[in-house]
Amino acid sequence: MVGESGEIKIPQSELPRLVVVGGGFGGLRFLKKLDTSQFQVVLLDRYNYHTFQPLLYQVATAGLEPDSIAGPLRKSFQNRKNFYFRMATVSKIDGENQIVETNIGSVKYDRLVLACGSLTNFFGNDDFEKKSFPLKQVPHALNLRSQILQNFEKAVLKTDENEMQRLMNYVIVGGGPTGVEVAGALGELKKHVLPKDFPELNLNKMQIYLIEGQERLLGAMSEYSSRKAFDYLKKFDVNIYVGKVVKAFDGETVTLNDGMQIPSETLVWGAGVKGNAIEGLTHDITPDKRFKVDEYSRVVGFDNIYAIGDVASMMDEDHPRGHPMLAPVAIQQGQLLANNLNGLSKGKPWKAFKYLDKGTMATVGRNKAVTELMGKFKYGGFMAWLTWMFVHLILIVEFRSKIVIFGNWLWNYFTYDRGTRLIIRPFVKAKARKKAKPEPLVEV
Amino acid sequence: MVGESGEIKIPQSELPRLVVVGGGFGGLRFLKKLDTSQFQVVLLDRYNYHTFQPLLYQVATAGLEPDSIAGPLRKSFQNRKNFYFRMATVSKIDGENQIVETNIGSVKYDRLVLACGSLTNFFGNDDFEKKSFPLKQVPHALNLRSQILQNFEKAVLKTDENEMQRLMNYVIVGGGPTGVEVAGALGELKKHVLPKDFPELNLNKMQIYLIEGQERLLGAMSEYSSRKAFDYLKKFDVNIYVGKVVKAFDGETVTLNDGMQIPSETLVWGAGVKGNAIEGLTHDITPDKRFKVDEYSRVVGFDNIYAIGDVASMMDEDHPRGHPMLAPVAIQQGQLLANNLNGLSKGKPWKAFKYLDKGTMATVGRNKAVTELMGKFKYGGFMAWLTWMFVHLILIVEFRSKIVIFGNWLWNYFTYDRGTRLIIRPFVKAKARKKAKPEPLVEV
Known part of the structure; x- marks a missing residue:
């Protein structure tokens, strides 16, 4: 499955490549708002669909069909320019060489958005x-x-x-x-x-x-x-x-x-849940496995890696241990990050995140x-x-x-x-x- | 899973017990029409739902949710007296001792209706x-x-x-x-x-x-x-x-x-398909694995065993190799058999099957x-x-x-x-x- 070079096949482009890991609430809102004329976008997700997690319990109790709470990711971005979806499980991030490694090969990035959510926390049992x-x-x-x-x-x-x-x-x-x-x-x-x-x-x-x-x-x-x-x-x-x-x-x-x-x-x-902090960026990970980020969602120590949603721990006065792992936080962080990146070409100053509960x-x-x-x-x-x-x-x-x-x-x-x-x-x-x-x- | 005695737990009843194998088109129509005040009915199926097979191809090609072409069997008979569903895979029929053997134990019958349909025929490859x-x-x-x-x-x-x-x-x-x-x-x-x-x-x-x-x-x-x-x-x-x-x-x-x-x-x-002729009743099975039945759906050699639908081969002048394996045949045979059994108490004469295409x-x-x-x-x-x-x-x-x-x-x-x-x-x-x-x- 891995391409000849070990790299996942993605068309050449003169635009800088922005890789997004995860098509959950944060990743999806980010991509909906992003101006893809400025970037070649690659979305990686292990499933080919977005899961509307708040209603999973209704599927589990026979109230809804599984198909009704999941949306095919390709469908969400059918008419987007410079957009490429790849169904892949990310295994490692090499921040120095700007490479994401997956089960189907590797992909290079200029900017990386980590929206890989959370995992169930069994506390080691x-x-x-x-x-x-x-x-x-x-x-x-x-x-x-x-x-x-x-x-x-x-x-x-x-x-x-x-x-x-x-x-x-x-x-x-x-x-x-x-x-x-x-x-x-x-x-x-x-x-x-x-x-x-x-x-x-x-x-x-x-x-x-x-x-x-x-x-x-x-x-x-x-x-x-x-x-x-x-x-x-x-x-x-x-x-x-x-x-x-x-x-x-x-x-x-x-x-x-x-x-x-x-x-x-x-x-x-x-x-309980814990952040799905992917291997590779080992420093500045919280005990609950989230990437520490600043108020612009930048992963500490990197200029071109961002984390949003459950996997990001953005601490401020009101949230000394990071924001709650909730869909609205992920959605608002995704939206702000997209707006900040959209303004890059016009040299707009970045806005800091403020959670509206x-x-x-x-x-x-x-x-x-x-x-x-x-x-x-x-x-x-x-x-x-x-x-x-x-x-x-x-x-x-x-x-x-x-x-x-x-x-x-x-x-x-x-x-x-x-x-x-x-x-x-x-x-x-x-x-x-x-x-x-x-x-x-x-x-x- | 097998009960202490090896028998599946079913309440005692003074009524004769009628066991139905299979909740497909034939079995379902039979049970809908059957007067269950005359019998204690036990329905066996390996799934807990009926499959509407004609639309399976739409599920396979992403046109319909799987849940929309399947109906829970228990729901179909919620208010029926003397009706018992057991999710079980039938492995063998002992016609002499009037016993059906399954993966969860055995069940005795007074009358047995085989509506177990057909299997995909790979012709031994x-x-x-x-x-x-x-x-x-x-x-x-x-x-x-x-x-x-x-x-x-x-x-x-x-x-x-x-x-x-x-x-x-x-x-x-x-x-x-x-x-x-x-x-x-x-x-x-x-x-x-x-x-x-x-x-x-x-x-x-x-x-x-x-x-x-x-x-x-x-x-x-x-x-x-x-x-x-x-x-x-x-x-x-x-x-x-x-x-x-x-x-x-x-x-x-x-x-x-x-x-x-x-x-x-x-x-x-x-x-191609072949009949799902369950082991045990070895005589009078056609080469395509169907039970030979007479015009009243009685399996040849037995007075109290009936077969309807795909698993039954009812030959007549127009159908020298049995009726086609189609849902309408199963439905019509199920309906007639129920009517014939319903008339037992009044001593009504049995009607012979005639397929209306x-x-x-x-x-x-x-x-x-x-x-x-x-x-x-x-x-x-x-x-x-x-x-x-x-x-x-x-x-x-x-x-x-x-x-x-x-x-x-x-x-x-x-x-x-x-x-x-x-x-x-x-x-x-x-x-x-x-x-x-x-x-x-x-x-x-």
Whole structure:
């Protein structure tokens, strides 16, 4: 697969080459705003699509088709001049010689934008990495969906009460938006969808556990929102444990730090992420694997390497440990960097980054969500849920997806149904589950 | 996974137990019509969903989401009394002791309905089985979709013209409806979708080959339809070879019986199917692996075993080698068998099967299809295409899918786009491709 010279084939150009690693929220917004008449642009991503991560949990709980939350990257830039997409997994950056190395060959750059996001953080625990279900990519969501549905297909076969209960217990670690949203969606499955599909089972036995190490859920939001989310989840009979940590998981039993044991085959991992700091630029990487950048998104020590989004740690007075790893930060950093680079030819001075926190929100189920706008307006319930829907439909990149997703939501809302509960991934037994790493997309 | 006794757990009942193997067109229609107050019904299927096979080719060519052509089986029978679904792969039938054996245990029956359909027929050629792409199940369609899209991602990297051409050549073997529809859909991708995604490639180089052993395409239809389909495919520049057979495929080159060689990594297998006659009932199986049945769908030699659809060979004057392996035959046989069984309690005499051929059709692309109704009306073009769309929307089982599919079609029609071109399956290199057998869904 590697070209004769070891270099990836890209047409010659007189323009300086700008390489972008990653087609997530940051990379995509950056490229949308960039004036590509000034650069030859090469976008590298291991997938050929952008993933709308905020809705992955709905794919995992059979509410949306995987195709509806992913947009083909080539389609996003169909009519762009000087734009080249290459599906490749970046393995190393050679900052001195200005070379990016990938599984399909190397590529030289004049400027480099690192928008490679974050990885699930298992805190070095091999069991968690191999046996739990993370939720960062489309294949993760499909694996979790199949696991949930297969658990119930297996539960109807069990004569042993303990074995059956283990299949009907779900443990979610991490009380941030992902954990809260998965717990709420599982609560809806338990209440509205699964009883119709499995009349043989007593769905009251299905138990959902949400484990959070801090003293409250949604720690990044206000106490008001934490309390609201807590109350909403309680209506779905979710068992919430705050101030507790998952210590071990052997594929059959989850053990907490206080010794409590929960028999379960399914541990959903929403406990943390770390920056996807690619090998090579070894100095000035934070302990959580992010590249330290200045207020112009320049990686410390380099004039021509930039990092935006989750993989960048931009510290200021308000954010002593860098900005939060959130899509809006990535989007705003991408937009500013593009504007700064666009102004280069006119010699415009660069603007420094200032994060505008428009708000945060999380949904817990039909008619239930919490929303905080501009740090001022806090509200819950049906209006928050409408806001959540509206904002996500606006944000999602693909126009087509908006129609499909809105259609699905209308359907789900009025029928109390979930349309997409198919098991289409190979089953992997919890005990023997392999490391859930991204699939190799191109073999060399 | 196997219960203590080796028997699958199913509640006790005073009703006679009727076991159905397979939730395809035949099994589904049978169960829809069956009066389940007279039987305890157990449906076995290796998947938890019904596959609408006529539209698999659209999933494979990025026109539809996989979820839209599959309906969860449990959902279809949510409010049925005495109905039990078990996700299981049947391995053997013991007709003497009235036992079905599966990967999750055994199940006893009083009456047994075999609706287990057909398998791709590779005619004993190991290379074809391991290296070509069949199109019978949802995972097949996803594999082919990923292969097509990855071929083009790889082609942009090639400096060697021959290597590039091999990735852009597609060989389809079998000129029946599947082959014709895949060829047409690839033609549409070549003409309308891929040039926008891959401006670097000269899409005129993409070559589609359709190989048919008989002297004309769509051999089951009239010469008029064959000629129309031929003309339509020619408009997409499809290379059509009739009276030729694929002799060998090594993953890189397709060799025909006349010595012609086509360099290609992608051989789509639409050359034939065989009945999925499960082991155990060894006598009276046809050479193409179908159970011989009488005009009441009773398997020869048994009073309480019935076979319907592709796996049944019901011979009569008009069909000396059994009825064609088509969805309408399966549906009509399922309906009649249900009616006959429903009448048992009233002592009604059984009706013999008589196939009503409502017509056949195949589509070749936008505004292009051929339709033959009731053996009388033959027409092509836009009207045939509208008929094709209408009939498929009516037929598809899930009401929800109708909306999703119709929406997709409208979108595709007016935008000349394909929304779902994501690569979400692991890449398997052609040379090393493993046997494309159905995924193991439950491990024992």
